[in-house]
Amino acid sequence: MNISDFIDLLLQHSPALIVAVPLLGAFLTPxxxxxxxxxxxxxxxxxxxxxxxxVFLLASNVFSGxxxxxxxxxxxxxxxxxxxxxxxxxISIFMAIISIxxxxxxxIYSWSFMKENTGLDKFYTLILLMTxxxxxxxxxxDMFNFFVFLEITSISSAALIAFWTNKAKSVExxxxxxxxxxxxxxxxxFSVALFYGQYNALNIAVIANAIQYNFLDKIALILLIAALAxxxxxxxxxxxxxxxxxxxxxxxxxxxxxxxxxxxxxxxRVCFTIYGNVINLNTISIGWVLVVLxxxxxxxxxVMAIIQTDLKRLIAFAAVGEIGYMLLGIGAxxxxxxxxxxxxxxxxxxxxxxxxxxNDAFDIGLLFLVAGAIYYATKETSINKLxxxxxxxxxxxxxxxxxxxxxxxxxxxxGFASKLLIYxxxxxxxxxxxxxxxxxxxxxxxxxxxxFHSAFLGPSLKKYSNVKEVPKSxxxxxxxxxxxxxxFGIFPEFIINNxxxxxxxxxxxxxxYISQVxxxxxx
Amino acid sequence: xxxxxxxxxxxxxxxxxxxAVIFKRNLIKxxxxxxxIQSGVxxxxxxxxxxxxxxxxxxxxxxxxxxxxxxxxxxTLTSIVIGVAVLALxxxxxxHIFRHYKTLNVKKIGGDEE
Numbered sequence: 001m002n003i004s005d006f007i008d009l010l011l012q013h014s015p016a017l018i019v020a021v022p023l024l025g026a027f028l029t030p031x032x033x034x035x036x037x038x039x040x041x042x043x044x045x046x047x048x049x050x051x052x053x054x055v056f057l058l059a060s061n062v063f064s065g066x067x068x069x070x071x072x073x074x075x076x077x078x079x080x081x082x083x084x085x086x087x088x089x090x091i092s093i094f095m096a097i098i099s100i101x102x103x104x105x106x107x108i109y110s111w112s113f114m115k116e117n118t119g120l121d122k123f124y125t126l127i128l129l130m131t132x133x134x135x136x137x138x139x140x141x142d143m144f145n146f147f148v149f150l151e152i153t154s155i156s157s158a159a160l161i162a163f164w165t166n167k168a169k170s171v172e173x174x175x176x177x178x179x180x181x182x183x184x185x186x187x188x189x190f191s192v193a194l195f196y197g198q199y200n201a202l203n204i205a206v207i208a209n210a211i212q213y214n215f216l217d218k219i220a221l222i223l224l225i226a227a228l229a230x231x232x233x234x235x236x237x238x239x240x241x242x243x244x245x246x247x248x249x250x251x252x253x254x255x256x257x258x259x260x261x262x263x264x265x266x267x268x269r270v271c272f273t274i275y276g277n278v279i280n281l282n283t284i285s286i287g288w289v290l291v292v293l294x295x296x297x298x299x300x301x302x303v304m305a306i307i308q309t310d311l312k313r314l315i316a317f318a319a320v321g322e323i324g325y326m327l328l329g330i331g332a333x334x335x336x337x338x339x340x341x342x343x344x345x346x347x348x349x350x351x352x353x354x355x356x357x358x359n360d361a362f363d364i365g366l367l368f369l370v371a372g373a374i375y376y377a378t379k380e381t382s383i384n385k386l387x388x389x390x391x392x393x394x395x396x397x398x399x400x401x402x403x404x405x406x407x408x409x410x411x412x413x414x415g416f417a418s419k420l421l422i423y424x425x426x427x428x429x430x431x432x433x434x435x436x437x438x439x440x441x442x443x444x445x446x447x448x449x450x451x452f453h454s455a456f457l458g459p460s461l462k463k464y465s466n467v468k469e470v471p472k473s474x475x476x477x478x479x480x481x482x483x484x485x486x487x488f489g490i491f492p493e494f495i496i497n498n499x500x501x502x503x504x505x506x507x508x509x510x511x512x513y514i515s516q517v518x519x520x521x522x523x
Numbered sequence: 524x525x526x527x528x529x530x531x532x533x534x535x536x537x538x539x540x541x542x543a544v545i546f547k548r549n550l551i552k553x554x555x556x557x558x559x560i561q562s563g564v565x566x567x568x569x570x571x572x573x574x575x576x577x578x579x580x581x582x583x584x585x586x587x588x589x590x591x592x593x594x595x596x597x598x599t600l601t602s603i604v605i606g607v608a609v610l611a612l613x614x615x616x617x618x619h620i621f622r623h624y625k626t627l628n629v630k631k632i633g634g635d636e637e
Contacts (some may be wrong), residue, residue: 162616168624172620175617190567193595197571
């Protein structure tokens with residue numbers, strides 16, 4: 001068998017392998033770590049690297065216009081509900097790319113960041129499990145399977161948030177997270193049961209094909225959106241997020257951003273695909289709900305960020321604000337797409353919202369990595385006690401500047417590209433929305449300039465006079481993300497045309513997603 | 524009416540569980556509340572698959588007659604296993620919280636102990 005046959009075989013089974021490789025790797029990690037620590041770290045990075053290769057292999061196929069289905073279980077179509085389908089379209093693989101890049105960078109970052117901790121075999125096992133869970137959530141085409149992967153992700157991320165069990169606050173944040181996410185997952189299961197009871201199906205496409213928008217479906221819609229928005233940290237339910245992001249080790253926070261966005265992907269999948277057939281006919285209200293939630297999330301996140309004194313909590317509130325932009329973009333898209341004369345700007349809004357998912361993951365991720373680097377070097381997270389670090393940590397300072405510019409949407413960085421799309425398109429829907437969005441960006445800039453000034457500038461403090469630059473693995477991982485940010489910022493058109501537009505199209509044209517499965521004969 | 528009783532029980536279990544999660548101050552009671560919601564949803568799944576007078580869905584030794592639907596039972600089994608994992612994790616975190624704060628009362632947890 002030559003190489004190209006082997007690649008074809010890999011591609012054919014890639015949806016299964018993308019979940020299976022990190023899952024198996026997770027359970028091999030404790031065995032490998034019996035050899036020594038270095039072997040384990042290399043093994044984890046190789047596992048994630050191989051998964052990333054598979055994701056990109058599948059992505060190159062999916063972005064050229066195919067929807068990829070993979071059948072687990074009975075291939076014979078005449079038997080009902082005895083199989084699980086993985087259905088990969090452009091938006092699924094778009095989210096999978098984000099998750100796998102974040103996980104790989106987090107694994108590289110942890111090499112030195114977590115070096116002084118014990119129990120690292122469990123740490124890496126959980127990181128790989130969480131990656132498998134996130135990728136499963138994004139690739140699956142089955143509601144119950146979605147619930148299972150949601151629970152895998154929540155259990156492993158709660159354990160990781162509480163990884164520093166010697167700190168009371170970390171354990172508390174972990175407890176808060178597991179309570180929130182298990183209740184959310186139970187409600188998802190409840191709505192799965194509502195669907196199953198009515199349509200005798202668990203497959204997303206089959207449910208979407210049969211949905212009628214009766215009373216029970218409305219209950220299921222509310223439960224699904226509330227539960228998944230709670231896991232995504234949308235404002236009335238955001239209280240767990242600053243704790244979880246702020247108290248977890250920085251490497252974990254990076255993967256946690258991916259988990260949060262996988263839940264956000266769930267919200268979009270529910271709104272656009274499962275209810276795609278009926279929402280267009282019925283109301284525009286869900287779009288407006290998302291817009292209003294987005295605006296509130298943005299304002300509350302940014303305003304709360306101003307008064308924080310702990311660096312990581314501050315970035316966590318900024319992350320809440322950023323989630324608002326995505327909801328605003330997607331919600332404005334959902335509202336505008338219904339009326340024909342607004343469809344063009346609605347599509348722009350969708351592109352902005354989806355592009356911003358990716359940009360936010362990298363911008364906020366980079367800021368968390370820098371906060372972790374500051375913590376690693378000084379063991380301090382309070383802004384009031386830091387100062388003058390630019391003298392000793394010049395690379396970290398540069399990375400912080402890149403993150404600062406990107407998160408507040410300043411032109412050469414990627415944040416500008418997606419935020420501009422959101423401003424332009426929401427302005428056509430309602431100018432006030434665009435004004436609030438721009439105002440929040442300005443406030444984000446003000447906040448991060450303040451931190452930059454208090455942490456990096458100023459006179460050199462005596463207690464930090466012998467602070468050293470952080471080790472190489474942390475610099476490499478921050479460098480990777482910075483490079484992505486700058487490349488995306490310089491060539492936004494390329495990214496938008498090749499990656500974002502297929503993803504936006506995949507969300508809007510739910511009929512293709514449905515017909516792909518129905519043409520198989522239904523599951 | 525009599526066949527609606529399982530659904531009434533489901534609603535009651537979920538509401539009792541939510542009450543415990545929202546209003547109780549003790550962490551262990553919150554954990555119990557979550558478990559009760561979970562049982563409610565599991566009962567809902569099982570009830571969906573049940574038909575009056577049906578037997579267990581084992582094809583090889585079936586005496587004939589209608590069988591209850593096996594899929595919801597498989598789903599419930601999965602959900603129970605996941606529930607055990609979540610329960611174990613929550614309780615172990617509660618143990619850690621108790622070690623740090625010497626209390627399980629939500630009101631007294633969260634002070635600046637570090």
